[in-house]
Amino acid sequence: MDSGMVWLAIILIGLGTFLLRYVMLAVVGQVQLPARLFEALKFLPPAILAALVLPAIYRHDPQGFLPEQPAHLLAGLLAIGIAWKTRNMLATILCGMLAMWILEIWL
Amino acid sequence: MSSPARPETARSTFLEGVRDISVLIPGVIPFGMVAGIAALQAGLSPLQAFCGSLCIFAGASQLVAYELIGNAAPLALVVIGALTVNLRFLLYSTSLAPHMQGLSQLRRALNAYIMTDQAYAFGIRRYTEFPERPYAESYYLGAALPLLATWLLSTLTGILLGSGVPAEWGLEFAIPLCFIAILVPAVKDRPGLLAALTGGSVAILAGGLPWKLSLIIGALCGILAGVLARGRRNG
Numbered sequence: 001m002d003s004g005m006v007w008l009a010i011i012l013i014g015l016g017t018f019l020l021r022y023v024m025l026a027v028v029g030q031v032q033l034p035a036r037l038f039e040a041l042k043f044l045p046p047a048i049l050a051a052l053v054l055p056a057i058y059r060h061d062p063q064g065f066l067p068e069q070p071a072h073l074l075a076g077l078l079a080i081g082i083a084w085k086t087r088n089m090l091a092t093i094l095c096g097m098l099a100m101w102i103l104e105i106w107l
Numbered sequence: 108m109s110s111p112a113r114p115e116t117a118r119s120t121f122l123e124g125v126r127d128i129s130v131l132i133p134g135v136i137p138f139g140m141v142a143g144i145a146a147l148q149a150g151l152s153p154l155q156a157f158c159g160s161l162c163i164f165a166g167a168s169q170l171v172a173y174e175l176i177g178n179a180a181p182l183a184l185v186v187i188g189a190l191t192v193n194l195r196f197l198l199y200s201t202s203l204a205p206h207m208q209g210l211s212q213l214r215r216a217l218n219a220y221i222m223t224d225q226a227y228a229f230g231i232r233r234y235t236e237f238p239e240r241p242y243a244e245s246y247y248l249g250a251a252l253p254l255l256a257t258w259l260l261s262t263l264t265g266i267l268l269g270s271g272v273p274a275e276w277g278l279e280f281a282i283p284l285c286f287i288a289i290l291v292p293a294v295k296d297r298p299g300l301l302a303a304l305t306g307g308s309v310a311i312l313a314g315g316l317p318w319k320l321s322l323i324i325g326a327l328c329g330i331l332a333g334v335l336a337r338g339r340r341n342g
Contacts, residue, residue, distance in 0.1 A: 001176050001185075006155055009182055013172055013189045014162030020196040022219035026212060028204035033197065040334050041198055046299045047306035047329025048192055049290035051322050052171065054307030055314050056283035072280060079284050083291035089134040093141075096284035100277065 071103035120242035124229065124249020131225050134288075135254060136261045141285045142169050143265025144272075148279050149177035153266045160262035164220070164255060167289060168192040170282060171322065180318035188322055199227040206234040206243065218247065226251035298340065302333030 001009070024033075057076030059068045067073045079096035086092070113119070139160070146156030151173065163169050172189040180188070199222055207215055230247035233240070272278050294300050306329025313321035 001150075001179065001182070003152065003155070005182055006151055006176060009172060009176065009185045009189075010155060010159050010162050012182075012186045013168065014164075016186065016190045017163050017165050017168065017193045017196070018216075018220055020190065020193050021200055021222045022216055024197060024200035024204050025207055025215040025219055028208050033201060038198065038201075039337065040330055041194055043299065043302040043330045043333030044191070044195055044326065045293040046290065046303040047333065048171075048322070048326035049167070049286050049293060050303035050307035051310035051325030051329060052174070053283050053286045053290055055310045055321065055325075056286075058311060059314070060311075072283075075280070076283060076287065079287045080291060083288050087292055089285065089288035090137050092288040093137050093281055093284045096287070097281060100280050104277070 071100050071107055074103055075100035115241060117242045117245040120240075121245040121249035124233075124246040124251075125253055126249075127229055128225060128250040128253055132253060132257050135225075135257045136264075137281075138166050138285055138288075139258045139261025140265030140268065141281050142166050142173075142258075143262040143267075144269035144278055145170050145173045145282050147266060147269040149173040151176070153270065156266050157259070157262060160258055163189070164258060165193050165196075165223070166258070167286070170286070174282075175319050175322075178319045184318050184320070184323075188319070191323065191326060195224075196222060199224075199231075202231055203227065203234070206231075210244065214244070218244070218251075221248070221251035221255055223251065223254050226254060298333045298336035301336045302329040305329045305332035 024031075053076070057072050059072075060066060061068055075096050078099050079092050082088075082095045083092045142160055143156050146159055146169070147153070151159065159169050159172070163172070168189040171192050172185050175185045175188050200219060203218075203222075207218060210218070226247065229250040230243075233243050233246045237243075269278065290303065294303050306325045308325075309328040310321045310325030313324050316324070
């Protein structure tokens with residue numbers, strides 16, 4: 001993507017995000033969203049975040065299902081455990097990076 | 108958020124918001140730095156990386172956009188992918204809307220621009236649990252504005268850091284780690300866990316598709332799984 005397209009992407013996403021934040025404040029009392037959409041949107045954060053995370057820590061080779069980067073997989077699983085226990089972003093990132101570096105040397 | 112002894116003013120209420128949100132600031136700093144690093148990794152210029160944080164001001168969607176740009180996805184997909192992540196703002200603004208009905212459209216627009224997961228969570232608590240206390244909008248501003256300042260400064264730090272760190276350090280691994288730290292607390296019950304497991308597995312299986320289409324497909328399948336699981340539980 002060339003530089004002009006990147007600017008266009010930033011502007012369009014910025015504008016769209018602002019509208020998603022603003023539209024319901026602007027039209028309050030006049031429009032209501034269907035309840036079903038509400039229910040479905042509650043599952044958006046876990047679904048899309050997992051769709052980002054799992055392929056990033058587990059990338060298998062085209063033939064089999066062995067992980068291409070076992071250090072990433074193991075460090076990622078450890079980070080999930082730390083996030084579960086501590087709910088702390090800094091601890092999760094630091095421990096995950098540290099584990100990945102150690103495992104890279106080790107494996 | 109205890110009941111105050113002195114009469115509340117707009118200023119004291121604003122500062123109360125600042126104080127309440129300050130415990131969350133250390134968690135935002137690494138996220139903002141990762142956003143700066145990820146933008147450079149995807150090939151954005153430092154100025155574009157900074158303007159991304161300023162214009163969009165929504166970390167997860169910025170990281171999605173940078174990931175898609177790095178994978179040479181077409182413009183439409185980059186925009187749709189990033190905005191999908193931000194659909195949750197429709198929920199937040201719908202729930203804040205009745206409380207902001209009396210404000211001018213300009214004030215509502217400002218409150219919309221600074222809306223984040225954290226500012227919403229603190230703001231809505233103030234509106235719903237203490238409806239009798241005045242200056243709730245000042246409280247919301249006090250909670251939201253420090254997050255914006257932190258976001259911009261930490262992005263800037265990430266940009267400066269990201270351009271100086273050698274590639275062998277594998278700093279880009281901080282991106283999925285950052286997502287893990289947001290994902291785990293977002294899984295609140297069994298249907299949520301099912302949504303996450305489905306979304307992640309489908310995204311892995313669809314990994315061969317071009318332009319990271321696996322992301323949107325995984326997310327949609329995950330939402331569907333969550334909705335079906337909830338339906339079964341209730342029915």
